[in-house]
Amino acid sequence: MKKNFAGKVWKFGDCIDSGNIKGVMAGIDPEFHTKVRPGDLIVAGINFGMGSSAEDAPRSLRDAGVAAILAESISNIYLRTLINLGLPAIECSGISAIVEEGHELEVDLEAGRARNLTTGNSRTFAPFSDHAIAILEKGGLIPYLKSSVAKDR
Amino acid sequence: MGMTITEKICARAAGKDRVRPGDMIDAEIDKLYIKDLRFSKAEDPKGLYGLFKEILKEMGIHKAWDADKVVINFDEQPARSMRRLEGQASAKQFSQEHGATLYQGYEGGIGHNVMVEKGHVKPGEFIVGADSHSCTYGALGCFATGIGFTETVGVLATGRIWLKVPPAIYVELAGKRPSWIWGKDIVLRIMAEFGPNGAVNKTIEYGGNALSDISIESRLSMCNMAVESLALNAVFPPDERAIEYVKQVSNTAFTPVESDPDAEYESRLRFDLTDMEPFVAAPGVPSNGQPVHEFIGTKINQAFIGTCSNSRIEDLRVAANILKGKTVHPGVRMIVTPASYAAYFQAREEGLLQIFEKSKVLLTASECGICTRPSLATEEVCISSGNRNFPGRMGHRDAQIYLGSPATVAASALAGEIVDPREFLPS
Numbered sequence: 001m002k003k004n005f006a007g008k009v010w011k012f013g014d015c016i017d018s019g020n021i022k023g024v025m026a027g028i029d030p031e032f033h034t035k036v037r038p039g040d041l042i043v044a045g046i047n048f049g050m051g052s053s054a055e056d057a058p059r060s061l062r063d064a065g066v067a068a069i070l071a072e073s074i075s076n077i078y079l080r081t082l083i084n085l086g087l088p089a090i091e092c093s094g095i096s097a098i099v100e101e102g103h104e105l106e107v108d109l110e111a112g113r114a115r116n117l118t119t120g121n122s123r124t125f126a127p128f129s130d131h132a133i134a135i136l137e138k139g140g141l142i143p144y145l146k147s148s149v150a151k152d153r
Numbered sequence: 154m155g156m157t158i159t160e161k162i163c164a165r166a167a168g169k170d171r172v173r174p175g176d177m178i179d180a181e182i183d184k185l186y187i188k189d190l191r192f193s194k195a196e197d198p199k200g201l202y203g204l205f206k207e208i209l210k211e212m213g214i215h216k217a218w219d220a221d222k223v224v225i226n227f228d229e230q231p232a233r234s235m236r237r238l239e240g241q242a243s244a245k246q247f248s249q250e251h252g253a254t255l256y257q258g259y260e261g262g263i264g265h266n267v268m269v270e271k272g273h274v275k276p277g278e279f280i281v282g283a284d285s286h287s288c289t290y291g292a293l294g295c296f297a298t299g300i301g302f303t304e305t306v307g308v309l310a311t312g313r314i315w316l317k318v319p320p321a322i323y324v325e326l327a328g329k330r331p332s333w334i335w336g337k338d339i340v341l342r343i344m345a346e347f348g349p350n351g352a353v354n355k356t357i358e359y360g361g362n363a364l365s366d367i368s369i370e371s372r373l374s375m376c377n378m379a380v381e382s383l384a385l386n387a388v389f390p391p392d393e394r395a396i397e398y399v400k401q402v403s404n405t406a407f408t409p410v411e412s413d414p415d416a417e418y419e420s421r422l423r424f425d426l427t428d429m430e431p432f433v434a435a436p437g438v439p440s441n442g443q444p445v446h447e448f449i450g451t452k453i454n455q456a457f458i459g460t461c462s463n464s465r466i467e468d469l470r471v472a473a474n475i476l477k478g479k480t481v482h483p484g485v486r487m488i489v490t491p492a493s494y495a496a497y498f499q500a501r502e503e504g505l506l507q508i509f510e511k512s513k514v515l516l517t518a519s520e521c522g523i524c525t526r527p528s529l530a531t532e533e534v535c536i537s538s539g540n541r542n543f544p545g546r547m548g549h550r551d552a553q554i555y556l557g558s559p560a561t562v563a564a565s566a567l568a569g570e571i572v573d574p575r576e577f578l579p580s
Contacts, residue, residue, distance in 0.1 A: 015349055015438050017543040027545055046350040047383055047438075051543055053285040055196040055302040073353045076385050077285055081301035129177050131315050141307050142204065146211040 001086060001136045006106040006117060007041040007067045009099050016044060017051035018078060024060045038065025041107070043099050045071065049078025055085075062087045068107055070095045070114055070125075083132050086140035090114070092125040109133065155413020157321045158388050159356045162296040162410060166279040174320035174419070182222065183295075184273060185308050186282035188264045189227045192247065193240025196302045202243045208310050216251060218312035223253035224273050226264035228521045230257065262493025262519035265289045265461040269373065270495050272403025276391035277410045281314060286461045286540065288379040292372035293399055294391025294409055299380060319354055319385045320419040325361035328427035333575050335471070336371025337463055337538065337558040340378045341432040343424060345442035352384040355419065358412065359389045363426050369398045370467035377462045378540055381439040431574055434556040436542050445561060448571045455535040456481070456566035457547075458559050459490030459517075460524040463538035466496045468559040473505040475563040475577050476512040482569030487514045490522040514566075523547060529554070536565045 012028060020027025024036065042061065048071035049057065058081045061069065068088040072095065082089035090107070092114050099105055104117040112127035128136070138144035156164065160172050167178035187201070194200045199207065209215060217223060225244050232238035241257075248255040256267050265286055268274055276294035281287060283305040290297035300314065308314060324343060344351075357379055359372075367375075372389050379387035389395065391409035399407065433448050435441040458464055458472050469491060481487040489509055491497040497519050500506050509516050524539050529548030535555070537547070542554035555571065564577035 017541075017546075019543060019545060027550065047353070050381075050383060050438075051285065051541060051546075053283070053299050053301050054190075058301075059196065073350055073383065075380075075383055076354050077299050077301055077380075080304060084301065084303040084307070129315075129317075131177065141303050142208065145208060145307055145310055 001139065003109045003133070004107070005067055006104055007039045008037070009041050009043050009101060009103045009105050010036060011096070011099065011101040012042065012044040014045035015047045015050060018049050018054060018057035019051055021049060021057040022054070022060060024064045033064060036064050036066065039067050040065070041105050042066055042069045043071070043095055043105070044069070045096050046073045047075060048073070049075040051075070053077045053081070055081055058082050058085055058087070070107070072096060083135055084141035086136055088136060090125050092123050094123045098123055154417055155415040157356065157358055157412045157416045157418070158294065158390065158410055159296050159321060159358065159386060160318060160416070162277060162279050163316065163318050172318045174318050176318045178316050178318060179313055180279055180316055182281055182308055182312050182314065183278040184280040185223045185305070186264060186268055186280070186284065186287055187223065187225050187305060188284050189225065189229065189241050189244050190237065191283045191302055191305060192244040193236045195236060195240070200240065200243055201302065201306060202247045204306050205309050208306065212310065217253070217309045220252040223251070223309070224268060225253055225255045226267045227257040227261050228264050230261065230518060230520055259494045262491070262495065262497070263461045263464070263521060265377070266465065266492040266496065269293070270402060270493055272399070275399055275403060275407035276395065277408045281308060285380045286377050288384070288386050289373050289377040289461060291376040291379065291386050291388040292369065293395050294389060296386055296388065298386045319356045321356040321358050322352060323418040323421045324357055324359050325421065325423040326359060326363040326367070326426060327361050327423055328363055328425040330363055330366050330426040331429060333431060333560065333578060334426060334429050335558045335560065336367065336374035338429065338432040339371070339424070339426065340375040341434050341439070341442035341556065342429070343422070344378060344382050344440045345432070346422060347382050347440060349438050349440045350383065352379070352382040354383065354385050357382065357384045357387040358418070359387070364389070365392060365394065368467055369394065370465040373465065374463050378439060381540055431558060431561050433561060433571065434542055436553040436555060437544070439540060439542055439556055441542070445557070445571070445573050448555065449573065451555070451571040452534060453485055453536050453565055453570060454533040455529060456485055456487040456562045457523060457535060457537040457539065458562050459488065459522050460539035461492070462540040463559050464490055464492040464496070466499050468538060469496065469500045469505050470503070472559045472563040473508040474579060475560060475574065476514065476567065477508050479512060479567050481513045481566045484569050485566050487566040488517060488523060489514050490517045491519045494519050536562050536571060538562050
């Protein structure tokens, strides 16, 4: 996983529950899976991923190649699950106001900064903990656990 | 500066003297709940047990971290798909090979209620569950939150999770609770005050003079809804009523913890329950609550009492009290799904099931049921005692789900439209 990356933005609204994220945002846009490209970013409003803890929803975004999710707020289970799957999930206040769909957004996980390359506007977010970075670097919790045990031996 | 209940439990689980909100901790788990669905191959082609076996092999160990602390429940009986059925078979195999406790058949029901009724939830514990409504358990003075599939595999292997200690919101319940107000009314009112984003990743801690008069069932319902406010957890102080309840269902020791008088809260809210009106949430998100008079006359096609939120014995008594001697409106399907088989048999004992039958209620087995399975066609309207009213949650995306207390659901089922339950309560 790269700690600094840029991608094209797809923008969604507030309060999208995991049931509607399932199948690559199928509940909101049944055709989205044909539009999204690997490396693209999702920007959403408040409460992204609220509701069920079922992991088919976050996995569908990872499997579609989405590089990161940035939202005003993200449900705790959903945020943890995305990181455990190796996909950065970022709570970034004010992000919706500085990007429109199709803009290029650059994300720096260690610095805690998201910058709109199309307009130059940027927003900051709480930098990731070392633990979360370690999990992301291994590509998720399962590979992280496997490697941490191998290291302990 | 003192600590809150949640901070004390987090500190103890992390082996520290004290923690502050924002601290990253590595916490040792006291209990892990897993529902049968997580063992199916719905989320990962290897299934939970398959993936766990893979990790065990890599780690060179043979057993789960502590199978005595793992509880599994079948939330759907009988299984209605091959995938679910195979998941249940895998769960049984896991339970046999690792020694985890498994509830099924008449021992089971809806997992979160089974966990509580079978004495697996105790004050002071640090509990995680592989289901978002695991926050329910906070009603008994413990820390409890939901985790995802991958994290569940991690907990099985290590018995630990990383966590950022949450800041707390103190919710004071004051005044005298009217007899027609239950936990669901109170929590819908509080959630409306929070707004959809008000408690994100925080602790909701309840307190105040009105607390002692709130039943365990109502507390469970209120903590169940914490995740719908995007809170990490909700907790009631382990008062006399809670401790009495836990002693009835469990004979093992526990250590209750209370918040210090000088504990720090990020914010405080106060709600006076005196003269409170029943509350209903409009379709969309559960924080869409308003007093019931805003919705009077809304025609309904379905009325549902069920789910881990509100289908316990108190709820069944309230509904039967309203339905007794009357018949559900001919335009309405009323469905009652008891919280557990224990609640089901208790209701039979008390004659409640017979009341439901005579009122033409469709009574189902105890399971998650139509909270997660489609039952609403396009543009149908349901009033539910459940916890979620998201578009498409119970069937078609254009169907409408209102949330209310079991009293509001039962009274509306008789009228064929949303009504104020106070007019239907026998005096």
